[in-house]
Amino acid sequence: MGSITLRNVSKVFGEAKVIPSIDLDIEDGEFVVFVGPSGCGKSTLLRLIAGLEDVSGGEIVIDGKPATDAPPARRGLAMVFQSYALYPHMSVRSNIAFPLKMAGMDKAEIDRKVADAAKVLNLTDYLERKPRQLSGGQRQRVAIGRAIVRQPKAFLFDEPLSNLDAALRVNMRLEISELHQQLQTTMIYVTHDQVEAMTMADKIVVLNKGRIEQVGSPLDLYRKPANLFVAGFIGSPKMNLIEGAYAEAKGAKTVGIRPEHMVLSHDSGSWTGTVTIAEHLGSDTFMHIEVDGIGTVTARANGDFACRHGDRVYITPDENRLYRFDEKGLAL
């Protein structure tokens, strides 16, 4: 069982209050993603849960037991680091076996578990190699192997895919999701990439300046962002945020329209504008359009929609999918 509860958890580094106060409940078996811009405190929060940093206030409960003052080794959590943090002088086998050896397990049992983990992660042929003889993706798998062998209460991932190239990142993302399906163990995953957050999470925690902006399922956050920050952070390309006369007419300070909620046409529509940049992805085309009286807007069109820099186009926002925000940036 791996439920984790944070109550009034805060962290201060010298003068800087990195995390003012956080309350969070993580259920057993959940895949929770902490997402936010760099410096938002997401890694610090993960390290507080891991026990690698001491909390300045509040308490952490793991699996129903208070863990606030427990050292990392006693919390029963496994962590995968951004730099992989493999032991360079040990073979892949010894790396994966290390936590079991620390737990004092007998040799035969260790061998069996390492073999199992290696099989799951396609590492069987590499067991005798040293980490430096492996590719980035393989190293990441060894780090995950080291985490899964001892069946922890929860896995903590600290931006594990940041050092991989784009194609490999997509693969590893799928592998980690599959692993979660198989193991059904609690996973906490830190990333600054909202695509990773959206595709992997059961529950996303959006952080900004050490505060939780919103907690919810990926589609909840997409459909009902609680404020401007979440609205701008979740979704790719970013939501268009429009102020001024148009917003006032809708009874709001700011109106948000997602690029995918606009209809483009060469003949008619409610707005007109000039295409400044057209990004052709094949399936979709992302257009940056200078809309008359509104400002720069990003819109998504079908890949077949023909347009070039300088073209005049018509845009019709989907009135049923507008997001309205008040002076404080909260959703109306």
Add this chain to the structure above:
Amino acid sequence: MARKVSTRRKLIMSAIAWTLGILIFFPILWTFITSFKTEAEAVASPPSFLFFHWTTENYAQVQERSDYFLHFMNSVVVSLGSTFLGLLIAIPAAWAMAFSPTKRTKDVLMWMLSTKMMPPVGALIPIYLIFRDGGLLDTRTGLVIVLTLINLPIIVWMLYTYFKEIPGEILEAARMDGASLPKEIVYVLTPMAVPGIASTLLLNIILSWNEAFWTLNLSASKAAPLTAFIASYSSPEGLFYAKLSAASTMAIAPILIMGWFSQKQLVRGLTFGAVK
């Protein structure tokens, strides 16, 4: 894309490299050759390079006149002793500075290094007086102490650079994997720190072995290491080039052989961890 290197360019580069290499090595080679000449041939002009009467007589005379083995043992004791004593002090010091630095750590390191910028002769008189009053003149203990002190800044700096290279995340990973502090030290820290310690040890043995200023000034006969043994052939009875060469060859041979066998570690040591 790798740059294409033409054959001609390669030839020129090799020629320059060889010239430089021979230029640097030539004095050692000449010393070695001279040690097999008679005194007359050693000063002959023009000198003969290979075609002379080879003799090992100089070596026999040097051994007869001064006890090579005693000086050799002094060198061994002094360089090993000062190196181990230095490591004993420097490992905890560098460790603390690398893993729990404070605001002043950089200043302390700089200050330690700055002591190496001072001309040693500036401290000779006070140290000589302290040694005289403490009964340390011409003792192995005294030399071990002074060599430890003069090499300590370099040892601390080298170890500090190595320890700095050990990524903190690996230690955190060990903690997450359930390692207690003693286990973390035994299984993770030590294996990762040993190569750095080994390079430091080797380089420091060489530095101590070759150190001449303090050993010459603070020893006379009993504790005199090989540096003093060479020096004793340079002046009192005029110059005896052949014997001086024989003594030099005997003094540098052990350290040269050790250096040869530990090349790999040494190169790592000399680059100060700059190349991973």
